[in-house]
Amino acid sequence: MSSQQARTTARLREMIWNGAFAPGERITESALASALGVSRTPVRVALSLLEQEGLVSGTPNRGFRVEAYSVDDISDAIDVRGTLEGMAARLVAEKGLPRHTAMELRRCLEIGDRIIQKKLVTGDDASDYGEMNERFHCAIVEASGNKALENGLDLTHKLPFVSPQTVAIHESIDTKRQMTVAQTQHWLIVEALENGEGARAEALMREHANVSKQALNVIGASIESGEHPMPPSLRIVTA
């Protein structure tokens, strides 16, 4: 893939992530092309690729529109993510936790603790929690050594709402509690990994995803009831 192709795809993906389009909004190739300062050619393949990623959907001769999701769709995706990461955790525990992965995970735990401490005191936003969370999960998946697994998860990663940082960053009703629970689970997961408890690690990781799902439901409900506005990065439509 060429430099421009790749850049265009990445930029468009980013735009969709950041809510540059309304859910279901139509994307015309020429408009997007001129907006990005490139020709239609790279835009076309970008759209095709993003279609496979599930960010847009196209119909023959009628172009593309950005995909809209129901809360259930997202919940399903989180389920898949949890299952795959659970598998990763089990593999890592069974094959033995590599030294550098163990250190990375410890580092993440520390960072998480610090962020939460600060958050509880100062109350400022904890957007760096998402970054740490991302590192935590990636480290485990990488350590699993299963390339297919990595690819599969990469795909769910491309869906913005499943991306851990998005879920974490999102201003949920009770971010503090969210983070505390997640952090506790991270500790338990590392414990299981270090002790080589495969089944437990898998179960914990699934439960970890379950918490995300619950948070999602709370968020979804609060959006549907109009209590909170829908952030543009979550392109949810109420089914």
Next chain:
Amino acid sequence: MSSQQARTTARLREMIWNGAFAPGERITESALASALGVSRTPVRVALSLLEQEGLVSGTPNRGFRVEAYSVDDISDAIDVRGTLEGMAARLVAEKGLPRHTAMELRRCLEIGDRIIQKKLVTGDDASDYGEMNERFHCAIVEASGNKALENGLDLTHKLPFVSPQTVAIHESIDTKRQMTVAQTQHWLIVEALENGEGARAEALMREHANVSKQALNVIGASIESGEHPMPPSLRIVTA
């Protein structure tokens, strides 16, 4: 996606599946374009899409080559597939097996029994077993009602070696035993689904995948030792 785009992508995918290219062989756009009787444009996006599917890999300004796999790669993919289908089976068992799915599964069981009977008697090839197997697995995944799961599995489906029919069709050392074991497992899985035993259904499905992995290893060993030639549809390179 246009008609020609889609057709070109499908045709190329089919070609790779059928072993039209050697593992690692380079694909030049213009050659392929003229071979397919289309311009380079649709070929280009086809290649980009197939790259995301993992069938080819491209490097900037240097074009694409068809992907080659190690036995371990395939084993990993089967693992992922088993995990996801295990999840599907659990969901179906928990949510209750829909009427039409139950019938479809029963039908598959019957067909399978008949095929094996015939195979044991006449010894002719059982290529239609693969078709039945495909239907069986798809029915369960569909019944799970999880769209993300379906998409994820669709992706592993696109990798020919994981596709159940390929694994089944392949002339393994002991196809008869293979099929008998698989068929028995199908029976048990249906039983679990009908009884609403989620955990058992999941475990059975995983074990089902495990058997595929074992068969793969046997096949891989026999290929590596030169006992059997590598069928072109399995683009394995010995790491």
Next chain:
DNA sequence: AGAAAATATATTGTATACAATGTCATCAGG
């Protein structure tokens, strides 16, 4: 003759032109 530079060739990457298709508004007929 061997190594480095320069040129030639092939292939990919991008833009544009044209064709095909779909969409929408206008207008005739009921």
Next chain:
DNA sequence: CCTGATGACATTGTATACAATATATTTTCT
């Protein structure tokens, strides 16, 4: 006033031409 056809417009789909980049070959100098 509504329904259905007709034509203008917009947008997508495909092909080709050109530019940029990599690879192979030849040339040149030591």
